[in-house]
Amino acid sequence: MSLHVAMSGWLLGQPSGANRRLLALLRAVGPQLAPGERVTVLCRPDFAPPALSGIGWQPVAIPTGPTLRRAFVERRTLRATLRRLDVDVLDHGFLPLPTVDAPVCLLVHDLRAVDGLTRWPRALARAVLRRACARAAAVVTPSRWTAARLQQLAPRMPAAVVVPNAVAPPPASQGALPAPLPPHGFVLHVGHVEARKNLAVLAAALQRLPATARPELWLAGRDAGALADVRATAGDAIVRALGVVDDATLAALYAHARCVAVPSRHEGFGMTALEAFAHGAPVIASACAALPEIVGTHGVLLPPDDVAAWAAALAATRRDDGCGAARRAHAMAHDWTASAAALLATWRRLGAR
Numbered sequence: 001m002s003l004h005v006a007m008s009g010w011l012l013g014q015p016s017g018a019n020r021r022l023l024a025l026l027r028a029v030g031p032q033l034a035p036g037e038r039v040t041v042l043c044r045p046d047f048a049p050p051a052l053s054g055i056g057w058q059p060v061a062i063p064t065g066p067t068l069r070r071a072f073v074e075r076r077t078l079r080a081t082l083r084r085l086d087v088d089v090l091d092h093g094f095l096p097l098p099t100v101d102a103p104v105c106l107l108v109h110d111l112r113a114v115d116g117l118t119r120w121p122r123a124l125a126r127a128v129l130r131r132a133c134a135r136a137a138a139v140v141t142p143s144r145w146t147a148a149r150l151q152q153l154a155p156r157m158p159a160a161v162v163v164p165n166a167v168a169p170p171p172a173s174q175g176a177l178p179a180p181l182p183p184h185g186f187v188l189h190v191g192h193v194e195a196r197k198n199l200a201v202l203a204a205a206l207q208r209l210p211a212t213a214r215p216e217l218w219l220a221g222r223d224a225g226a227l228a229d230v231r232a233t234a235g236d237a238i239v240r241a242l243g244v245v246d247d248a249t250l251a252a253l254y255a256h257a258r259c260v261a262v263p264s265r266h267e268g269f270g271m272t273a274l275e276a277f278a279h280g281a282p283v284i285a286s287a288c289a290a291l292p293e294i295v296g297t298h299g300v301l302l303p304p305d306d307v308a309a310w311a312a313a314l315a316a317t318r319r320d321d322g323c324g325a326a327r328r329a330h331a332m333a334h335d336w337t338a339s340a341a342a343l344l345a346t347w348r349r350l351g352a353r
Contacts, residue, residue, distance in 0.1 A: 001034075001036060001037075001348075001349070001352070002036040002037070002056075002088075002099045002268045003036065003037040003038070003088055003347065003348060003351040004038055004085070004086060004087050004088045004089075004111045005037075005038070005039045005040070005088065005089045005090075005091055005347050005351075006039075006040050006041075006042055006058075006072040006082055006085060006089070006090050006091070006319050007022070007026075007039060007040070007041045007042065007090075007091040007092075008062060008090070008091065008092045008093060009022060009041040009042055010042060010044050010045075010060060011153060012043050012044070012047050012049075012061075013046075013064075014244060016025060016273070017191070017271040018093075020271070021165050021271065022168065023050070023143075024336050025040070025048050025336065025339065025343060026041065026052050026055050027052055027053075027335040027336070028081065028228045028337050029054070029055075029128050029339035029340040030053035030054030031053055031112065032057050032296030032337075032340060032341060032344055033048060033054045033344075034065060037054075037146050038054065038056060039054060039055050039181065040055075040056040040057070040058050040085060040087070041055060041056070041057050042057070042059075042060045042062070042081070042267050043057055043058070043059060043060070043062060044056070044059065044062070044245065044269055045060075045061060046082040046325045047059075049253055050304070051060075052197070053207065055141065055267045056165070058085065060075070060077070060078075060080075060081060061073070062074055062077065062078070063089045064350050066199050069192050070094070071094075071096055071098070074077065074098040075098050075099065075137045075327055076092070078090075078100055079098070079099060079100045079101065079111065080339065081143070081170050082100050082102055082153050083101065083192050084102065087105075087139075088101070088102060088103075088106070088350075088351045089102055089103055089105060089347050089350045089351050090102045090104045091104075091105045091107065091246060091347065092104050092105070092106055092107065092270055092345075093106075093107035093108075093109060094231070095113075095128050096128045096131070096132060096341065097130060097131070097132035097133050097135055097136060099131065101172045103137035103138075103141060103350040104135070104136045104137055104138075105136070105137065105138045105139075105343075105346055105347060105350060105352075106132055106133065106136035106139050106140065106152075107139075107141075108129070108133075108137070108139060108140070108141050108146065108268070109142065109146075109268045109269075110146060110266060110268025110269075110289075110290075111129070111143075111150065111266070111268065112142075112196055112266045112268075113125035113129075114126045114129055114153060115266060117196040117266050118196075118263065120155070121161060121293070126153060129150075129154065129280065130153065130154045130318070131160045132155070132328045133150070133154040133331065134154070134157065136157075137350050137353070138161060138346050138349070138350055139157060139158070139160045139161070139270050140160065140161045140162075140163050140343065140346065141161070141162055141268070142162070142163065142164055142165050142268055142269040142286060142290075143164065143268060143269045143270075143290040143293055143294070144162055144203075144290075145164065145267045145268075145289060145292075145293050145327075146160075146269070146289075146290055146292055147159070147160040147162050148187050149267065149289075161342065161346050162243075162342075163334040163339050163343045163346075164198055164269070164334060165219070165269050165271050165334065165339070165343045166274070166334035166335050166336040166337075166338075166339050166341055167271075167274050167275055167331050167332070167334060168278075169278065169332065170246075170251055170254070170255070170268045170278055171247075171248070171251050173292040174248060174251040174255055175248030175249040175251065176249070176252060177249075177252050177253065178240075178245065178249060178253075179218075181256060182215065182216045182238070182328070184213055184214060184215045184216075184258075185214040185215045185216075185217070185256075185257070185258030185319070186215050186217065186218045186256075186257060186258060187202065187206070187215050187216070187217050187257065187258060187259055187260075187314060188200065188220065188253050188254070188257035188258075188259070188260045188261070188276075188281075189217070189218070189220070189221070189261050189262070189263075189272075190220045190221060190250065190254075190260070190272045191220075191221045191226055191262070191264075191272060192221045192222055192223075192224040192225050193219055193221055193222070193223045193241070194223075194224035194225060195226050196265050196266050197226070197262060197263065197265075198228060198263040198264055198265050198286065198304050199219070199230045199263060200226075200229060200230060200233045201229050201305060201306075201307055201310050202230075202261050202263050202314075203231075203233035203234035203235075203237065203239065204216060204228045204233050204234075204310075204311075205307050205308075205310035205311040205313075206234060206237040206314060207234055207235040207236070207237045207335075208299070208307065208308075208311040209237075209311060209314065212234065213315070214237060214326040215258050215314070216237070216238040216239070217230075217238065217239045217240070218233065218240045218242060218253065218257075219239065219240065219241050219242060220243075220244075220249075220250060220253055221242075221243070221244060223232065223241060223243075224242060227241055229298075230280060233245055234303075235282040235306075236340065244316070250275075251279070251307060254275060254276055254278075254279035254281055255279050255281075257281050257282065257319070258317065258318070258319055258331075258350060259281060259283075259284055259314070259319070260273070260276035260281050260282070260283050260284075261284050261285070261311070261314075261315040262270060262283065262284070262285040262291060262295075263283075263284075263285070263286050264286055264288065264289075264291070264304075265286065265288055265289070265303060265304055266288065266289045267288070267289050267290050267291055267294075268289070268294075269289055269290050269292055270285065270289075270291045270294040270295065271286055273291065273294050273295050273299065273326070273330075273336060274294055274335060276327075277298060277299075277327040277328065277330050277331035278323060278328060278331035280325070280327050280328050281319065281324075281327070282300075282311050282318070282319065282321060282323070282327075283295055283298070283299035283327075284298065284299065284300045284302065284310070284314065284317060285299055285300070285301055285302070286301070286302060286304040287301040287302060287303060287304070288304055288305070296330065297327060298323070298327050298330045299327075300313050300317070314321070316353040
């Protein structure tokens, strides 16, 4: 059977969890394609695509944002682009859902907007989400928690397909740390520095620890408006804002962190926790959203606003706690090949329709 899938990839470029997920899935999907099946990624004209088996690339002039401008250009151009490419299925991860002729496999990464954690009004976000789910031929989520929450918000939609994220084994060689290793180590956070990441609880917890035993807080990710508040809350605790780092530097950070903290109030999956486990690092995370599903019994789960509990956990956590092998095994049980197979099966079902 022939099958041509187009994937919306115009956010590819700067390193991010979503982009690492997409590229990892593409690497795993390519070798599983049958004769007559192909995947074309629609990407920005300035993106330099990697050479991946079975994967083609098509530049499209669709902006990455703002949301309304991106949605307007998608609505105006995407339908004709898919017709010209003779696409059977569109794999799309953005809202609102554009009108196209091909069946759409809609990826819902997370539900932060409908839960009031963005600047969009909750009522509008929920209306857009429900309309998109009603029009999509299939809906994919990265976690069981997101699928269940989505079913609550859009009870008439078909059951979502869970295609979990995964991790690859850490590289044999790493980059250099961006700063000297502090005497008491560093607590690592990976992700945009934004309000929903709840980094104030980390800063306040570190400020409570005695200066003679306090680790530094290292932030790998761009400042999305919350860095000044984090620094103010941290007081005399040292906060290093590293900005966006490359993959080699990120591997070094995971490999040397005293622990990795994920205090977020909302995560559709929790990729940072899984990547930390792959490097054997201890994880302290909020008992919120999908994080308990991903962390399980291999990390410490805490109430997101309990500063005293976070301070105690940070003080007690050590890299050499003897649990690194179990954490690595937990991470490696999440396999990109299996996730890609589940996604490919969904595409094939839509293509057959």
